Amino acid sequence: IRQVLTDGFTLVEPIRRQLDDVQADFARMEEAVPAREQAMTDVERRLFKRDREQLREGLAELKQQFEEAKAKVQTLRDGLSEDTKDATVSKNVVWLGEVLRLVQGSILVQARARLEAVTVDTIELSSQDAFGIALANRMDFMNGRAALVDSWRLIQFNADALQSVLNVTADGDIRTARNNPVSFRGSMGNLRLGLEFDAPFTRLLERNNYRQSLIDYQRDRRDFMQSRDSLHLGLRGLIRQIEQLRMDLEIQRRAVAIAIRRVDLTRAALYAPVRPPQPGQRPAQFGPTAATNLLTALSALRNTQNNFLSVWLSYYASRMRLARELGIMMLDHDGSWIDHPIPNSSLDDSSGSDKSSLAELPLPPAVPTEWIELTDRLPQEPDALLPAAVETSDGSVEGRPIESNPSVDLPNGPPRIQKDTICDKNATDNLTDEDELAKRAKRVIRLRDGLIESDVREDELVMETDHVD
Numbered sequence: 001i002r003q004v005l006t007d008g009f010t011l012v013e014p015i016r017r018q019l020d021d022v023q024a025d026f027a028r029m030e031e032a033v034p035a036r037e038q039a040m041t042d043v044e045r046r047l048f049k050r051d052r053e054q055l056r057e058g059l060a061e062l063k064q065q066f067e068e069a070k071a072k073v074q075t076l077r078d079g080l081s082e083d084t085k086d087a088t089v090s091k092n093v094v095w096l097g098e099v100l101r102l103v104q105g106s107i108l109v110q111a112r113a114r115l116e117a118v119t120v121d122t123i124e125l126s127s128q129d130a131f132g133i134a135l136a137n138r139m140d141f142m143n144g145r146a147a148l149v150d151s152w153r154l155i156q157f158n159a160d161a162l163q164s165v166l167n168v169t170a171d172g173d174i175r176t177a178r179n180n181p182v183s184f185r186g187s188m189g190n191l192r193l194g195l196e197f198d199a200p201f202t203r204l205l206e207r208n209n210y211r212q213s214l215i216d217y218q219r220d221r222r223d224f225m226q227s228r229d230s231l232h233l234g235l236r237g238l239i240r241q242i243e244q245l246r247m248d249l250e251i252q253r254r255a256v257a258i259a260i261r262r263v264d265l266t267r268a269a270l271y272a273p274v275r276p277p278q279p280g281q282r283p284a285q286f287g288p289t290a291a292t293n294l295l296t297a298l299s300a301l302r303n304t305q306n307n308f309l310s311v312w313l314s315y316y317a318s319r320m321r322l323a324r325e326l327g328i329m330m331l332d333h334d335g336s337w338i339d340h341p342i343p344n345s346s347l348d349d350s351s352g353s354d355k356s357s358l359a360e361l362p363l364p365p366a367v368p369t370e371w372i373e374l375t376d377r378l379p380q381e382p383d384a385l386l387p388a389a390v391e392t393s394d395g396s397v398e399g400r401p402i403e404s405n406p407s408v409d410l411p412n413g414p415p416r417i418q419k420d421t422i423c424d425k426n427a428t429d430n431l432t433d434e435d436e437l438a439k440r441a442k443r444v445i446r447l448r449d450g451l452i453e454s455d456v457r458e459d460e461l462v463m464e465t466d467h468v469d
Contacts, residue, residue, distance in 0.1 A: 001080060001085060001089060001092075002077070002080055005080065005088075005092060008092065008095065008096065009073050009077065015099065018103065018106050018110075019106060022059060025110055026055070026056070028114075029055075029116045029117040032117045033048075039246070051257070058105070062109065065102050066102060069095060069102060072095055076095065097271075111256075112257060115256050115257065118249075118253070118312065120249060120312070120315055123239065123242055123322070123342055124344040125344055126239075127236035130239060131231065131235055133328070134235065137326060137327030138327035141227070144227060145224065147220065148221060148224050151213070151216055151220045151221075154213045154216070154217070155210070155217055158209045158210040159371075161210070162200060163200060164200045165196075165198040166195065166197050167198075168193075168194075169192075170191075170192070170193050170194075171191075171192045172190055173189060173190050174188060175188040214372065217367060221366070225364075234325065235325055238321060238322050238325060239322070241318055242315065242322065245311060248311050249311045249315060252304065252307050253308060255304045255307070256304045262300065263294075263297045263301050266294045267294065322342060323342065
């Protein structure tokens with residue numbers, strides 16, 4: 001029994017350290033009070049103050065119970081004898097139960113103190129100010145605007161190539177006389193001056209480059225405007241998400257506090273003394289759901305704590321994303337994020353106002369209509385090869401590409417028959433089929449009636465007529 005009391009007395013020091021840790025958590029909670037109260041209303045501040053007072057009273061009660069338990073175990077050790085052995089054993093069992101409830105109560109109070117010490121920074125930043133800060137700090141948007149300016153300058157560069165060119169040329173030489181390599185004479189020299197003029201008549205390649213530069217600028221301009229709109233929309237959604245997570249964090253905080261109270265009440269009901277039985281009755285037992293209620297309360301506490309931690313991590317990750325989107329994220333040598341406060345819209349900072357004014361910069365100008373109409377007045381591409389009708393030996397008409405002259409209008413009449421489409425005499429001598437002869441007869445009739453213009457020689461026409469006859 002004395003050894004049991006000695007082992008029980010060794011629990012005093014760990015319990016003291018546990019209470020010291022709870023006191024340190026209370027100090028951190030008090031340090032976080034100003035930051036917590038900034039985002040609270042008057043009603044929430046009063047409720048928060050009442051909760052902190054209840055926690056202080058609970059901690060003071062735990063300290064008092066600890067001093068009583070320490071004195072009690074010391075008394076049991078000193079009063080142990082043969083006469084008090086049975087009473088000491090019973091009192092030791094009661095003391096161990098009190099110490100267990102003391103430790104469990106200190107754990108719940110510590111969990112509540114740590115819960116109230118968790119703080120997050122309130123971001124009071126409008127989407128318009130965030131957009132201006134991002135444009136002032138993000139290098140990719142600076143490079144995009146510079147590339148768009150290059151596309152604008154390329155239009156003027158390609159437009160200069162459409163103008164006429166006038167070059168002044170000068171050339172000269174001087175020769176030696178009498179087969180002497182150093183006998184230079186002015187009378188043996190020549191000097192030539194000239195002018196080279198390139199009229200803007202053939203500018204097909206330059207015209208295509210100019211049109212392509214207009215198309216490229218319009219495409220780059222739309223891409224740049226779309227990237228700006230996407231950035232603004234993303235920042236607005238991210239700021240709203242951060243505010244939603246902050247409100248959700250407070251909701252989960254209240255849920256954890258309710259779960260802690262539920263565990264405390266369930267344990268109090270479990271440890272409450274039972275009513276003494278009446279004479280002749282059996283001792284009262286615990287309720288049929290006492291253990292189930294305690295397990296359910298502990299499971300609910302664990303789930304709410306996990307939800308609270310998940311929301312806090314999501315808030316921290318969203319805040320990190322906001323710093324990256326604003327272009328103000330800083331990393332240390334190990335690649336870890338250096339957490340700096342995000343500027344708020346309410347701060348009176350001249351540099352911040354300069355950055356926000358960048359969001360109001362005018363968008364890149366559109367291509368003037370005169371520049372687009374200029375391409376219609378430039379030389380057009382040569383017409384493609386047009387198919388000419390060619391009649392074959394079987395009387396059918398096939399298409400053959402012929403070169404067209406854009407300066408000469410095509411005739412309105414039927415296409416001309418090429419010379420090489422007329423079969424020679426050897427080919428006609430080999431015709432024995434009646435269908436082939438009938439087709440050739442129809443062709444001769446069309447030639448005679450003048451339905452098809454042809455430059456066939458008259459003797460060839462007579463030759464085919466005699467053969468058909």
